Amino acid sequence: MSVVIKARGILFDMDGTLVDTTACVEKAWRSVALEYNVEPTELLKNIHGRSGLDTLKTYFPPQCHTLEFLRSYESQIVEQTEGIVAVPGALSVLQSLNADKWAVVTAASSMWAQKRLQQAGLPMPKHLVAADHVKINKPHPEGYLMGAKHLGLEASDTVVFEDAVSGVLAGRAANATVIALAT
Secondary structure (H helix, E strand, O other): OOOOOOOOEEEEOOEOOOEEOHHHHHHHHHHHHHHOOOOHHHHHHOOOOOOHHHHHHHHOOHHHOOHHHHHHHHHHHOOOOOOOEEOOOHHHHHHHOOHHHEEEEOOOOHHHHHHHHHHOOOOOOOOEEOHHHOOOOOOOOHHHHHHHHHOOOOHHHEEEEEOOHHHHHHHHHOOOEEEEOOO
């Protein structure tokens, strides 16, 4: 049985949808958690699909709740590439699409997203909506609404590909068709 979904644009999450960063991201968060005496088990269950700043504000002490802290942390680990690979099929899918018809919408910072896409050997999107472009991150729909707008579309004219619960909720709240991936 095949299913046909019609859309005028595609909005991709990044981590877990286009790029497999799981091992690298979890290693980095475990390291900073130990440095600040944060219990890593609960932290690692809840980092995926969230912005780094949201994670810091939820699990870390107040001195870690700033963009400056996040940027310092990211700059220390962004060059770690162990385990960074494109999700199977991601490159061929992106290469088959018109660059004006797709965007990446991620809870990662724009610096982080650009670096990880490059490290995974994926093309840079013409349209990127990152954590530092929105006021409220996933599960709020702002990112997907903005991504659709960059494509000149309403979110209801797009399909969202997501792997995290917060992103699925954001896509649904934006009124997009959502395809949840079990990566």
